[in-house]
Amino acid sequence: QVTLRESGPALVKPTHTLTLTCTFSGFSLSTTGMCVSWIRQPPGKALEWLALIDWDDDKYYSTSLKTRLTISMDTSKNQVVLIMTDMNPVDTATYYCARTDSSSWYFDYWGQGTLVTVSS
Amino acid sequence: QSALTQPASVSGSPGQSITISCTGTSSDVGNYNYVSWYQQHPGKAPKLMIYDVINRPSGVSNRFSGSKSGNTASLTISGLQAEDEADYYCSSYTSSNTIFGGGTKLTVL
Numbered sequence: 001q002v003t004l005r006e007s008g009p010a011l012v013k014p015t016h017t018l019t020l021t022c023t024f025s026g027f028s029l030s031t032t033g034m035c036v037s038w039i040r041q042p043p044g045k046a047l048e049w050l051a052l053i054d055w056d057d058d059k060y061y062s063t064s065l066k067t068r069l070t071i072s073m074d075t076s077k078n079q080v081v082l083i084m085t086d087m088n089p090v091d092t093a094t095y096y097c098a099r100t101d102s103s104s105w106y107f108d109y110w111g112q113g114t115l116v117t118v119s120s
Numbered sequence: 121q122s123a124l125t126q127p128a129s130v131s132g133s134p135g136q137s138i139t140i141s142c143t144g145t146s147s148d149v150g151n152y153n154y155v156s157w158y159q160q161h162p163g164k165a166p167k168l169m170i171y172d173v174i175n176r177p178s179g180v181s182n183r184f185s186g187s188k189s190g191n192t193a194s195l196t197i198s199g200l201q202a203e204d205e206a207d208y209y210c211s212s213y214t215s216s217n218t219i220f221g222g223g224t225k226l227t228v229l
Contacts, residue, residue: 037218046123046209046220046221046222046223047158047166047209047211047220047223048220049211049217049218049219049220052218060216060217062217063217096165096166101171103154104152104153104154104156104171104172104213105154105211105213105218106154106156106168106171106172106211107156107158107166107168107211108168108171108177110165110166110167111165112165113165
C-alpha cells in the first residue's frame, strides 16, 4: 500500500525559507523508475507542479521557480525534502507530494497535503 | 510555460455525458501522449483518473474516458452521477516539466 505524508510548518514569515518533508511508504526511491514530485495549490486556485526527483537523484524544477527550489531525498528514511527560499504571501498554498511516473510524469499517489501560510 | 486551457465550469444531469476539454500547444499536449486527468473533491487531494491520454488506473470507473486530437485533450464522463461533482484538472508533460490546466468545476444538476 502506497502512502505519502507531507510535514512542515503551517506558518512562515515573508522572506524566510520553507522546508517541507514528504515521508512515504509502499515503494522505494532506490527502485529504478520511481520518482516523487512536489505540487502546490493556492486556496481556490489551480495546481502547480514545483519539482521532481528520481531514483537516480536527477532533479527537475519548475522554470518559473527554479532559482528558489531545492529538492533532495534520503532513501534510508524514505523521505523527500523540498526547500523554498524567499517566501512571499503569494506562496500561500497547500503543498502536496506525489509519487510520479518516470516516463510520462503522471501522479498516481498523493499525500493529503499541508497548508502553508506566508504572513508576518 | 502557460497553463493548459480548460473551461471554468461544465454541468450535466444525472445519467448524461459531459466532456471537458484541455487545450495546449504543439510543445506539450500536441507533442506528447502524456496527458493525465485528476479529480479533486473539496478539501481533498487530487485523484488520478486518466493517464497517458486514454488509460484508466485500476479502480477508476469505466465511465471515465480520455482522448486527444492535435493540441486538445478531452475527458468524457458518461452516465453522470452525483459523486462525479468535483473539480477536474488536466496535466501534460513538456520537456522536463509538467503543466496543469486551470481546472474545471463539474456540477451535477
